[in-house]
Amino acid sequence: MDDPAIRPTESTSLHGDGMRISTDSTPRFVYELPLPVADPSAPVPAAEGVAAVLQEALLIGNMLWFARLRWMAISALAVFGAAGLIVHDLFRSLGLRPPIGWPFLIAALLLLANLVFLSHARRIARDPSPRTATWNLWAQIVADLLALTMVVHFLGSLETVTPFLYLAHIVLACIFFSRRQSLVVVAVAGGLYVACVGLEHWQIVSVSGIYLDPRLRQGMTSLPAFLWLTVLSTLGIYFVVWFLASHLSGLVRGQEAELVEANRRLTIAQQEKTRHMLRTTHELKAPFAAIAANAQLLLRGHCGVLPDAATEVVRRIAMRCRRLAVEIQEMLQLANLQSADTPPQPVRLDLAEMARWAIARVGAVAQERRVTMDEQLASASVVAVEDHLKMLLTNIVSNAVVYSAEGGIVRVRCDATPPEGPVVTVEDEGIGIPQEKLPRIFDVYYRTEEAIRHNKDSTGLGLAIVRHVAVNHGIRVCVESAPGRGTRFTLRFPSTG
Amino acid sequence: MSYLLIVDDDEDFATAVATVLRDGGHDVRIESELSAAIRTMTERRPDLVVLDVMFPENSTGGFEIARQMRWNHDTLKDVPILMLTAVNTRFPLGFSSKDIDEDWLPVTDFLEKPVDLDVLAERVAAILKNRQSARASVPRQAP
Numbered sequence: 103m104d105d106p107a108i109r110p111t112e113s114t115s116l117h118g119d120g121m122r123i124s125t126d127s128t129p130r131f132v133y134e135l136p137l138p139v140a141d142p143s144a145p146v147p148a149a150e151g152v153a154a155v156l157q158e159a160l161l162i163g164n165m166l167w168f169a170r171l172r173w174m175a176i177s178a179l180a181v182f183g184a185a186g187l188i189v190h191d192l193f194r195s196l197g198l199r200p201p202i203g204w205p206f207l208i209a210a211l212l213l214l215a216n217l218v219f220l221s222h223a224r225r226i227a228r229d230p231s232p233r234t235a236t237w238n239l240w241a242q243i244v245a246d247l248l249a250l251t252m253v254v255h256f257l258g259s260l261e262t263v264t265p266f267l268y269l270a271h272i273v274l275a276c277i278f279f280s281r282r283q284s285l286v287v288v289a290v291a292g293g294l295y296v297a298c299v300g301l302e303h304w305q306i307v308s309v310s311g312i313y314l315d316p317r318l319r320q321g322m323t324s325l326p327a328f329l330w331l332t333v334l335s336t337l338g339i340y341f342v343v344w345f346l347a348s349h350l351s352g353l354v355r356g357q358e359a360e361l362v363e364a365n366r367r368l369t370i371a372q373q374e375k376t377r378h379m380l381r382t383t384h385e386l387k388a389p390f391a392a393i394a395a396n397a398q399l400l401l402r403g404h405c406g407v408l409p410d411a412a413t414e415v416v417r418r419i420a421m422r423c424r425r426l427a428v429e430i431q432e433m434l435q436l437a438n439l440q441s442a443d444t445p446p447q448p449v450r451l452d453l454a455e456m457a458r459w460a461i462a463r464v465g466a467v468a469q470e471r472r473v474t475m476d477e478q479l480a481s482a483s484v485v486a487v488e489d490h491l492k493m494l495l496t497n498i499v500s501n502a503v504v505y506s507a508e509g510g511i512v513r514v515r516c517d518a519t520p521p522e523g524p525v526v527t528v529e530d531e532g533i534g535i536p537q538e539k540l541p542r543i544f545d546v547y548y549r550t551e552e553a554i555r556h557n558k559d560s561t562g563l564g565l566a567i568v569r570h571v572a573v574n575h576g577i578r579v580c581v582e583s584a585p586g587r588g589t590r591f592t593l594r595f596p597s598t599g
Numbered sequence: 600m601s602y603l604l605i606v607d608d609d610e611d612f613a614t615a616v617a618t619v620l621r622d623g624g625h626d627v628r629i630e631s632e633l634s635a636a637i638r639t640m641t642e643r644r645p646d647l648v649v650l651d652v653m654f655p656e657n658s659t660g661g662f663e664i665a666r667q668m669r670w671n672h673d674t675l676k677d678v679p680i681l682m683l684t685a686v687n688t689r690f691p692l693g694f695s696s697k698d699i700d701e702d703w704l705p706v707t708d709f710l711e712k713p714v715d716l717d718v719l720a721e722r723v724a725a726i727l728k729n730r731q732s733a734r735a736s737v738p739r740q741a742p
Contacts, residue, residue, distance in 0.1 A: 384653075387712055387713070388609055388612070388653070388712065389609075389611075390713060391609070391612050391712035391713035391714065392609050392611035392612035392615065393611075394713040394714075395611075395612050395615035395616060395713065395714070395716060396611060396615045398615070398715070398716045398717075399615050399618055399619065399716070402619075402716070402717070404618050404619060404622055405618075423713065427713050
């Protein structure tokens with residue numbers, strides 16, 4: 103009665119058609135089946151919500167990259183400045199003005215700024231905050247644009263193509279920022295460029311430029327239309343590039359958001375499927391336990407003596423029950439391995455001890471089939487989930503025993519010495535596996551005809567379990583087999599140092 | 600002869616277990632309703648309880664009954680519990696004896712369903728024998 107969906111109601115009520123029904127004094131409870139509602143914690147699919155989440159990750163992840171990229175620009179400026187000092191004659195012979203001082207000045211300013219950005223970015227990386235990351239990136243972009251304007255001025259704002267270097271920042275802004283924010287970057291870049299050309303045009307700052315011959319600049323500026331056309335077309339190109347880059351970036355972000363959402367839904371569906379399978383398997387176990395128990399009652403004479411033919415039928419029922427019990431157990435194990443809700447913690451274990459446990463576990467079957475177990479187990483430390491490692495080893499040792507000929511030998515070795523990590527080998531002299539079937543033996547429910555002929559109880563799940571455990575633990579499994587002569591499984595465990 | 604109580608909602612299974620235990624010479628009662636289990640135990644204290652885990656209204660009802668017996672009822676706290684389970688939520692790969700924990704799983708022993716009835720009968724006999732020898736040793740240990 104604690105369920106909030108259940109509420110007591112008046113002893114009289116109006117039925118759907120308006121008819122008053124039931125007037126007795128017994129309280130009645132009404133329960134309304136709750137309809138599924140959207141998970142409020144779920145991100146909004148393929149919309150700004152997801153895009154914003156992605157953008158935050160992009161911002162924080164790329165702050166450091168941005169600052170590191172600046173070292174290259176600083177180095178290039180320093181090299182250019184050094185070239186102006188060392189090979190100034192070469193510059194002159196090419197008709198160029200050797201850069202004196204200004205590349206070092208700009209490089210020094212950028213270097214100082216970059217040290218501040220880097221230390222700030224590292225601090226944010228330790229304690230992520232998208233808001234501060236955005237400010238860091240904005241400061242980086244503005245500092246870059248100012249430095250770039252100085253470079254444009256010193257190299258030539260009209261006579262060189264350096265004003266197009268602003269495009270790099272425009273494109274980066276389109277990737278990192280929203281459309282509106284990237285348009286602000288376009289405005290800042292365009293404004294700085296126009297300011298640079300304007301200050302030079304009205305001679306508020308002296309005209310510089312890389313070319314020695316002043317006639318080039320004079321020729322250009324003698325035509326007023328040229329100046330306006332150059333500035334306007336440059337600004338137009340900034341705008342076109344911004345339009346294309348921000349549009350494409352928006353498309354990519356949208357698609358990425360859709361992928362993230364699709365992936366989230368798939369993961370949830372997969373988890374739900376696994377949970378359902380676990381629950382169904384458990385539900386199967388209960389009635390099956392009753393069938394098995396009742397078959398045992400008959401077989402063990404608790405209900406009197408049965409005729410021989412009836413005993414044989416009940417024996418077959420009990421046998422199938424045993425086989426089904428193993429299969430259900432293995433299905434559960436596999437489903438549990440696949441469901442990653444709460445992955446168990448690996449611990450340090452002695453591989454030899456685990457192998458001994460697995461050998462003891464199959465001891466009765468080995469005795470029944472007159473298979474001799476030959477073990478040479480050196481202690482070796484591994485880090486693994488104990489239950490999972492036991493499952494892996496038991497399945498491999500059990501296969502070796504089950505698929506051995508009567509009177510055969512199963513050799514289990516544990517070698518701790520190889521430098522790359524401990525190795526376990528399990529070798530039998532059994533039926534073997536044909537070469538073409540080897541790649542499929544780890545598939546769920548795959549059983550070779552040879553295996554079924556030899557052992558009807560095979561579930562086809564044992565090696566699928568082995569594969570899961572091996573993949574989760576980084577264990578390399580190698581199978582060598584010769585049909586009719588035997589099989590060897592080699593397990594190479596990762597070194598634990 | 601001991602008085603054994605089977606608490607299990609699956610009557611087919613419980614009847615089969617009861618048959619084997621009765622043939623072993625015990626007085627056996629089946630209680631299929633979880634809500635009545637403690638009352639039935641307090642009416643006549645069993646020498647051993649065979650307890651299921653999953654019940655239709657409570658998927659971990661068996662654990663709760665075991666805890667109630669241990670913590671809330673002085674007369675029942677020493678009654679040995681043999682737990683039978685088809686479900687295992689905390690250790691999904693199967694219980695092992697290391698999982699018996701006074702806080703989480705306060706039981707004497709457990710078996711996973713489907714069970715071999717001979718094994719079950721042996722476990723019951725072993726628990727009862729241990730209990731008897733423990734009881735017999737108490738006066739000797741007393742000052």
